[in-house]
Amino acid sequence: MNERQKHLLVIDDEPVILDAVKKIGTAEGWRVDTAGDATSGLQLVQKHVYDLCLCDIKLPDLDGFGFLEELRRMNIDLPVIMTTGYATVENAVRSLELGAIDYLPKPFTVDEVLSALYRGFRYVELTSNLSGTKSGIDSMIVPCPIQYRRLGYGSWCFIENDGSVKIGVSDLFLKIVDPIRSLRLQSVDSEITQGFSCAEIEASDELVHTVMAPLSGQIISINQKLEQDMSLIEKDPYFEGWLYTIIPKNLNYEFKYLTACNQAYG
């Protein structure tokens, strides 16, 4: 995996955060460039090829959302993880809607930022390796069924006829965090919030990956089969490997942040 040195760009207006991430990344053996605002970040992006970008939403000139739009306009394919100190659901889902691959609320610990960045690199690896091949990403990764909807690339949901919603983890997310060591689920009756953690997956490298809830609501049942056989989630992530059934709380409002499953990733 480490044939080539990974190249990370960090954009934040706080020097201490740039320094910290640079220190952490360098310790992991990555090349880390930093930019204090979106404009200089965009200049760097045009000069160098980065594998991944960690970008703050609140920036002095152009904000993080503007940065994402600018990248799209310039046709630069750079996976971005958004981060902000004003961690709201709206910010999280808007980031994903605009094409960010992940969302990391501040303040974060080393483990949290590392798990997000590793996941990001794995995502890049998987998608770039596969996009070169004939059938692309779909040949190796099972896409979610067409009537499903997803939040970012990580979690999916399906509205049942009775109004309840089944939610689960996407194949791509599982491939990224693979191999799974353990799965931490919430209990029945708990409430989950769109864009925030609804489950944690511990990978064998000890990194803990959070699964973002695609919708807000109250958990009414948990997949019992998963508790007996954890591998089910990897074998059949879209049917037998579902996580929870929930009663959605604000479906009409939150639905617009979801993406249809027939649309491409990224």
Next chain:
Amino acid sequence: MFSKIAFKLIITTSLLAILIFSGFAFLTIRSQNALLLDQVKDFVNAQSETIKNSTKVAMLANNREVTHAIIRTIGQQPCIQQVRILNKEGRVIYAADSSQINMVVDKKAEACYSCHESNQPLSKLSISERARIYLPPGGTFRVMGIINPIYNEPSCWKAPCHAHPKTQTVLGVLDLTVCLSKVDREIKAAKRKMALLALISILTLAIVLWLLVKQLVDRPVQKLLVATRQVASGNLNYKVPELGNDELGFLARSFNIMTQKLTEARQQLFQIDKMASLGRLAAGVAHEINNPLTGILTYASFLLKRTKNQPEINKDLEVIVRETMRSREIVKGLLDFARQSIPKKIRTDIHQVIERAITVLENQLSLNHIQVKKQFSGNLPQILIDPNQMQQVFTNLIVNASQAIGQGGGTIAITTALTRLSPYGIAQIRQALCPKGHELMDEQTRIDGLPSIKLKIRLNGKESFIHLDPIYGRKNFRSEISINETDPVEILCPKCNISLIDKSKKCPECYAPVYSLQIPGKGQLQGCFTTSCGWQYWEYIEKQGPRDYIEIKVSDTGCGIPPELINKIFDPFFTTKGQQGTGLGLAVIWGILENHEGIISVESKVGAGTTFTIHLPVNLD
């Protein structure tokens, strides 16, 4: 003073009274005058007849001396102004005033005019025609003169003097003039009496009116004025005292209701405003604090990772990481509060939550010699709550209680119980649809922080909107117009204009038409929209009957809260602790309980202590 009601009323009434009295006096005095003059006329005429008769004998005898003597004697009577006898030619033959004798009176003069008007003198006239009243030149009283003709009689022309031939009809006249001083005096006295009576009446009327106006209008209005000034100066708690059952009494009661509603509205606005400013502040603070916190957290956790083989440093770093994580949670809590975040609810035993809150504060409480008395109900069901948020509620309440008790020591009593509360005024309507399925909830217009139900009203061709209170039965609705039970009002869906009126029903309280809204999965909500009634009926909820609530009371023996502050304690940033408090504690509690559909109320007595009562619903839908 001249613009006062009493003054205007008194002036108007007095003028009216003067008018009525003078009219009355004029008529009375006129008739009295006529009556008196008639009497005097008859009297004078009788007197004149007497004089004529008493001089007859002397005249027949042609004894001029005796006649003179009689006339003179009569003329000496006090009120007799003039007595004279004139012959046919108008010559004065006899007179009390001897200087007039032999004077010739012009037949055209006033006294003679009535008879000598036509050339042929009339021989017979009535008394009134013979009488004349006039003010003599230089005199102070009016006088009445009566001319009495002396007719020819057989004894006259048969008399030996043969002074008068048989053919003559009138031999002469007796002219008697009497003063009217007595009559004038009486009329003057009557006028004076009338004026006096009028004056007394007007004065009495004015005083009575003044007292009445003072009692019935002035004083109540004065009280209302004081109240309006108080309200204008911002004191919405001022109440107008009871003013009786008249219109002003109604006004006073209406005024009190108005200030009460204003207070509520202001409080809500205040709360919303403060929440909004707190939200902005929290957003700013969160971002600014989160950045340095990120620095600390990443560096500390990075160090922690690298020093796994150095247990001493590692332990200290763990503390830094742990405390930074705690700060992160605090900031998140502040943000969550500002955003009224959705709590993470799980089935929880409320007693465990309370116990945990007490354990955390145990040291602090025992240092202040505060005893915690727990009276927990044995069989409380588990309820769906966010245990962390709810623990914060109890921690805040206990900290407040211990601070109210102070250094001297005291008791905090925490009791729990299961109670039932009627849904009327508590249950929240979260979704409402028109018969065609259009959403009626309005997120923009919130009542007490909750989305309201928006309906369109059409009244007499005019359209406006009404926002119903989402709390069932609380009647805190907002309407641009006032609606009466008899108004031909239409209630429509704002989106498709379909009528929402249920024609088969009438309001059981005011008989006004009734609207009917679809509550998905929970039947129909019916209600009356008149401004004064606002009755509602939600069969689904009513059938469920009263809901079970867990009631938790936290009482202290502290200093208590003065009544004027009790309304403010849930406001963000309101604090009595000066620099020690942020003023967020109870506001946070308020927000958390709102999110749990819970209710918090407070009772307090200065010097005796404070009790906070929390109701949490047992079955959340």
